[in-house]
Amino acid sequence: MSIRMKSVLGAVLLIFFAMITTGCWNRIELNEVAITSATGVDWDGENWIVSYQVLIPAAISSVMGGSGGGGPKSPIIVYSTKGRTIRDAIMHSYSESPRKLFFAHNRVVVIGEKALQRGVNELIDVYFRNSSTRETVSVLATPGTARRILEQFMQLQAISGAGMKEIILSEMKNTSILPNIPVYQLAMEVTGDAKSAVVPEIFVSGKEDTSSLESFGTTSIPSKLKLGRLAVLKGDKMIGWMNRKESLGAAYLRDSVQQSYIVVPCEDDKGNTGFNTIHILKSSTKVIPKLKGKQLAFTADVQVTGTLMESNCAQDLYKPGVIQSLEQGGQQQVGILLQEAWAKGQQMNTDIFGAAEKTHRKFPKQWKEWSKNWEEVFKEAPLETKVKFRMARMGLSNKSFRYLMDKKEK
Amino acid sequence: MKPAISTAQTVALIQSAITPTMVLALPSVMVSIAHHDAWISGIVAAIVGLVMALGIAMIGRANKGQLFVAWMESRFGRPIGVTVGIMLGIYYFNAFCVIVRTFANFVSDIVLDATPLFLLTGIMVLVAAFTVMQGIEAIARSAFMVLLLIMVIIPVSVFILYTDISFERLIPVLDTNLVRIAVASFPPIGLLSEVSVLLLIIPYMKKPASCLRASLIGTLLGSSQLVLVILLALTIFGQQLVPLMSYAFVNVMAIVEVGEFLERIEVFTVSVWFLTMYIKLAVFLFATVHCLFHSLRLHSERHTVIGISILAVATTSGEWPRNMNTGMMATLVNMPVLLIMNIAMPVLIAIGLLITRGKSKQKGGMQGP
Numbered sequence: 001m002s003i004r005m006k007s008v009l010g011a012v013l014l015i016f017f018a019m020i021t022t023g024c025w026n027r028i029e030l031n032e033v034a035i036t037s038a039t040g041v042d043w044d045g046e047n048w049i050v051s052y053q054v055l056i057p058a059a060i061s062s063v064m065g066g067s068g069g070g071g072p073k074s075p076i077i078v079y080s081t082k083g084r085t086i087r088d089a090i091m092h093s094y095s096e097s098p099r100k101l102f103f104a105h106n107r108v109v110v111i112g113e114k115a116l117q118r119g120v121n122e123l124i125d126v127y128f129r130n131s132s133t134r135e136t137v138s139v140l141a142t143p144g145t146a147r148r149i150l151e152q153f154m155q156l157q158a159i160s161g162a163g164m165k166e167i168i169l170s171e172m173k174n175t176s177i178l179p180n181i182p183v184y185q186l187a188m189e190v191t192g193d194a195k196s197a198v199v200p201e202i203f204v205s206g207k208e209d210t211s212s213l214e215s216f217g218t219t220s221i222p223s224k225l226k227l228g229r230l231a232v233l234k235g236d237k238m239i240g241w242m243n244r245k246e247s248l249g250a251a252y253l254r255d256s257v258q259q260s261y262i263v264v265p266c267e268d269d270k271g272n273t274g275f276n277t278i279h280i281l282k283s284s285t286k287v288i289p290k291l292k293g294k295q296l297a298f299t300a301d302v303q304v305t306g307t308l309m310e311s312n313c314a315q316d317l318y319k320p321g322v323i324q325s326l327e328q329g330g331q332q333q334v335g336i337l338l339q340e341a342w343a344k345g346q347q348m349n350t351d352i353f354g355a356a357e358k359t360h361r362k363f364p365k366q367w368k369e370w371s372k373n374w375e376e377v378f379k380e381a382p383l384e385t386k387v388k389f390r391m392a393r394m395g396l397s398n399k400s401f402r403y404l405m406d407k408k409e410k
Numbered sequence: 411m412k413p414a415i416s417t418a419q420t421v422a423l424i425q426s427a428i429t430p431t432m433v434l435a436l437p438s439v440m441v442s443i444a445h446h447d448a449w450i451s452g453i454v455a456a457i458v459g460l461v462m463a464l465g466i467a468m469i470g471r472a473n474k475g476q477l478f479v480a481w482m483e484s485r486f487g488r489p490i491g492v493t494v495g496i497m498l499g500i501y502y503f504n505a506f507c508v509i510v511r512t513f514a515n516f517v518s519d520i521v522l523d524a525t526p527l528f529l530l531t532g533i534m535v536l537v538a539a540f541t542v543m544q545g546i547e548a549i550a551r552s553a554f555m556v557l558l559l560i561m562v563i564i565p566v567s568v569f570i571l572y573t574d575i576s577f578e579r580l581i582p583v584l585d586t587n588l589v590r591i592a593v594a595s596f597p598p599i600g601l602l603s604e605v606s607v608l609l610l611i612i613p614y615m616k617k618p619a620s621c622l623r624a625s626l627i628g629t630l631l632g633s634s635q636l637v638l639v640i641l642l643a644l645t646i647f648g649q650q651l652v653p654l655m656s657y658a659f660v661n662v663m664a665i666v667e668v669g670e671f672l673e674r675i676e677v678f679t680v681s682v683w684f685l686t687m688y689i690k691l692a693v694f695l696f697a698t699v700h701c702l703f704h705s706l707r708l709h710s711e712r713h714t715v716i717g718i719s720i721l722a723v724a725t726t727s728g729e730w731p732r733n734m735n736t737g738m739m740a741t742l743v744n745m746p747v748l749l750i751m752n753i754a755m756p757v758l759i760a761i762g763l764l765i766t767r768g769k770s771k772q773k774g775g776m777q778g779p
Contacts, residue, residue: 025524104674128654128661131520134674136667184647184665191650357578364582 034099037161040146043115050089051080051147107165108138110146116238127183135184141199141231151211176257194356201228249341253353257283264329266313277310289359299384307393311400330389342383351378414547417620422553424628426689432601442653444594447586449640451594456633459602463629467622470612479704495705501751502697511726511736528727538691539719549692556685575645600745603752
């Protein structure tokens with residue numbers, strides 16, 4: 001065989017193999033998959049109920065204002081399957097869906113309260129064992145059923161699964177009250193030294209559901225998906241909730257505050273009271289374990305930088321004393337937040353602040369003993385707060401508007 | 411035979427022969443033994459690896475340009491030379507099969523779970539056989555290009571992951587029992603001993619005298635990547651979670667999420683790792699063919715490659731019915747074999763070389779390749 005013939009034959013063979021081995025046995029067409037944007041997990045006492053929010057690509061354009069006859073159609077469909085395990089439930093989806101569920105674009109997993117009380121071990125195992133699911137999916141808790149959350153439409157976002165992820169990211173970035181907890185972080189927290197974790201709450205605010213597109217025919221909708229409290233887990237099971245104030249305190253102690261707001265009471269020269277709103281631009285917390293005699297204690301060293309956003313006290317911001325009082329007010333408020341969160345954690349007997357890890361790092365020898373009954377050690381440990389509050393900016397006005405008004409009256 | 415491999419290409423070959431299997435499964439095994447001090451085990455293994463690399467290069471320097479089997483025959487006589495060649499050939503064949511199956515298991519776990527195993531192993535062996543047929547020079551050139559890619563992807567990966575890294579997770583240092591730290595260093599020491607493949611490569615080097623440098627730098631690159639993957643896994647996920655992960659380096663890259671425009675970048679890391687794995691396959695198949703071809707005085711190298719490849723496809727598809735068997739084989743069971751063939755045998759060769767030094771001088775040096 002000539003060299004030329006060999007080359008041609010080789011090329012033909014290469015093209016042939018390239019064609020028959022494309023994606024091999026795992027090839028899947030786009031029109032064969034059901035893309036899930038959110039997953040819900042509930043527990044009915046005996047079985048897992050897994051709900052899926054599946055995209056209907058053709059309908060998305062009609063909701064977004066694109067062309068298409070017959071008016072807007074729902075861009076999502078929600079359905080549930082039941083099984084003894086989570087994967088067993090997902091397998092049952094093949095019996096009722098013409099398409100295979102595709103989880104790569106899943107943005108959130110919502111867990112119902114009962115399922116959270118049963119434990120998240122199985123869910124974490126599913127996420128780490130299967131390559132189709134992603135560990136970066138955000139975890140949310142809900143007091144009712146997860147399915148109800150998945151059924152809600154959202155303003156400004158056609159796909160509520162993606163919208164829920166955006167809300168939690170926005171909340172974390174702008175107020176820091178609730179953290180975004182991806183699956184891998186949840187796994188890290190429940191397996192950490194303290195074996196405790198937190199999950200943000202999402203709930204339906206309003207009496208009626210917004211599960212029909214007709215609700216969007218008016219300027220207000222009957223209900224909204226809203227972030228609320230913080231679910232607290234001990235081991236892998238939920239044991240209670242923290243309110244938003246305690247949650248913000250916990251965020252300071254966990255050093256997860258990016259930006260936030262704080263309302264500080266103020267009083268002018270005449271004794272009139274009001275409030276200053278301070279935008280927290282930067283925050284950094286160090287929780288330092290210390291030994292006082294034989295007792296373990298903690299010091300929270302917090303550095304906060306803020307800017308004044310609103311003031312309704314008559315105050316001249318040029319006066320150094322005013323700035324000082326603002327900073328003192330901020331210090332006091334942050335200190336109160338920290339103490340309330342710490343007390344709540346101790347009351348719930350759960351260390352969600354990472355105190356166990358810090359203690360393990362600082363006192364590795366003693367930790368071997370403390371780790372045997374960490375709950376008791378943590379419960380007895382007092383927290384001392386040292387807050388350094390710096391007002392970096394006062395905004396575009398050097399005096400409050402009320403100060404000018406009061407002066408005019410004189 | 412015309413020497414054709416540069417020192418830089420030899421470095422690339424050595425690091426490709428060591429790194430891919432080491433960074434794949436070992437981090438989670440090591441963390442499960444040495445907990446958050448596993449990175450210290452990695453450093454211990456690196457030091458031992460450098461000593462081994464030094465020893466192998468010193469032995470290799472005694473070779474004045476002969477092919478390995480011919481060198482063994484000329485120094486120890488034909489029976490011993492042939493026996494050493496066949497033993498190494500069988501060892502490299504066994505190692506090649508374990509690597510192919512480990513690679514196929516990974517591909518199957520990550521993306522192609524429905525594709526039959528024999529097809530995956532078949533394609534991998536086919537690619538390796540094709541590369542080997544192009545000669546060691548082609549493998550070396552490819553290895554160097556892959557090394558350049560690694561040099562790009564590592565700093566980029568660390569930069570992207572920087573915000574997720576928390577060095578506090580490594581504290582307290584030396585919290586784990588020293589025995590556990592030592593035990594955790596054994597699996598990587600076993601794989602670092604694969605630097606002994608240098609003994610087969612030296613005759614093809616343009617500057618055999620620089621084999622010491624190539625050996626040390628190649629080992630250093632390989633062990634640095636292992637320590638880096640362990641450090642990333644530990645500082646991102648912590649010691650409790652890493653043992654849960656079969657392929658920690660994939661999980662590390664999988665968490666990258668920058669807005670909605672940069673995610674699932676583990677695909678790029680895995681793609682580069684795939685390339686290093688193919689180089690490793692080619693190096694080990696080359697070593698198998700080289701040892702058996704010259705020991706058994708075969709006439710056609712091409713047919714030797716084809717025969718060994720068919721046997722390898724059959725072995726890798728049928729030998730281990732469960733993936734876990736290969737995992738155990740690659741990380742723990744194979745260790746004594748690695749240590750015997752890559753450490754004990756070179757030590758015996760070194761002793762033999764010292765004993766026969768006088769004989770070599772009498773002969774007046776070696777003939778050229």
